[in-house]
Amino acid sequence: xxxxxxxxxxxxxxxxxxxxxxxxxxxxxxxxxxxxxxxxxxxxxxxxxxxxxxxxxxxxxxxxxxxxxxxxxxxxxxxxxxxxxxxxxxxxxxxxxxxxxxxxxxxxxxxxxxxxxxxxxxxxxxxxxxxxxxxxxxxxxxxxxxxxxxxxxxxxxxxxxxxxxxxxxxxxxxxxxxxxxxxxxxxxxxxx
Numbered sequence: 001x002x003x004x005x006x007x008x009x010x011x012x013x014x015x016x017x018x019x020x021x022x023x024x025x026x027x028x029x030x031x032x033x034x035x036x037x038x039x040x041x042x043x044x045x046x047x048x049x050x051x052x053x054x055x056x057x058x059x060x061x062x063x064x065x066x067x068x069x070x071x072x073x074x075x076x077x078x079x080x081x082x083x084x085x086x087x088x089x090x091x092x093x094x095x096x097x098x099x100x101x102x103x104x105x106x107x108x109x110x111x112x113x114x115x116x117x118x119x120x121x122x123x124x125x126x127x128x129x130x131x132x133x134x135x136x137x138x139x140x141x142x143x144x145x146x147x148x149x150x151x152x153x154x155x156x157x158x159x160x161x162x163x164x165x166x167x168x169x170x171x172x173x174x175x176x177x178x179x180x181x182x183x184x185x186x187x188x189x190x191x192x
Contacts, residue, residue, distance in 0.1 A: 001054060004029055006061030013052050014082040016075035024054050024120055024157065028180045032155050033062055035176075035187060036116055039153060040064055043115035046107070046147070048100050048138065053080035053093075055118045060089050068094045068112070070103035101137050108145045117148055120157045136167060143172045154188040 001013045004026055032055070033040065041063040047056035048070050056067035069080050077097040084093040096103040119142075121135050135158065142148050154172060157180060158164060164186055165174065172188040179185075 001052060003054075003058055003061045005033070006058070006063065008057065008061035008087055011061075011087060012083075013054050013057055014079040014086070015052050016073070016079040024051075025181065028157060028183075028185060029054060029058050031178065031180065031185060032118065033058060035155075036153055037062075039115060044068075044113065046070075046114040046117040048104070048117065048119045049121050050080060050095075051076050051120070051122075053083060053095075055120070056080075056093065057083060057087065057089075059116065060087070060092055064092075064116075066092045066094070068096065068107065068114070070096045070098060070100050072097065072099050101134065101141070104138055104141050104147065108141065108147050111146070113147055113149045113152075115149055115152050117142060117152070117154045118157075119154065132162065135162075135164070139164070139167060139169075139172070143169045148172075148190045150190060152190045154190065156186040156188070157183050158186070160184050 001015055003011050043064045045056055045059035045064045045067040050069035050071040053069045056069050060067050071077055074097050077095050080095050084090050148154055171191055173191050175187040175189050177184055177186050
């Protein structure tokens with residue numbers, strides 16, 4: 001897997017040997033960064049359910065100031081650390097090996113804020129029946145906390161059957177919804 005554009009274009013991303021991962025497809029990565037190309041320079045980027053960290057590294061390659069990666073799988077977070085070392089961006093890349101909700105709560109307590117958040121739960125895993133409740137919990141925390149800055153953008157990639165649009169939000173406003181193969185890409189903006 002390679003980075004698509006920016007200063008690290010065509011550089012490889014380490015993919016863990018163990019565990020089942022569904023890296024974000026190149027066309028989805030391209031779509032996200034085409035949408036937010038005017039927001040990425042100097043931005044802080046949060047990659048939730050990071051897996052290989054492809055989205056965060058793509059953000060750093062395109063000019064983001066920092067990227068934070070959260071994934072519960074130690075094989076994933078070790079691979080992210082290896083990629084950060086290869087790209088020499090260890091100072092810009094923070095890696096948390098935690099449950100996504102716990103990691104996000106930690107960031108909120110640390111008062112870390114982000115311009116862009118990408119949420120890509122492992123919706124292909126049939127063994128995770130309670131996954132949507134986890135996604136709802138994470139989205140609720142993003143909606144009600146200050147982790148996503150005013151006018152910040154949240155992208156969610158999830159299965160086409162996901163009931164994300166039915167969730168009650170106070171500050172997140174659906175901006176667009178696009179088809180990405182077997183999934184949808186939702187784009188939300190944060191309002192006051």
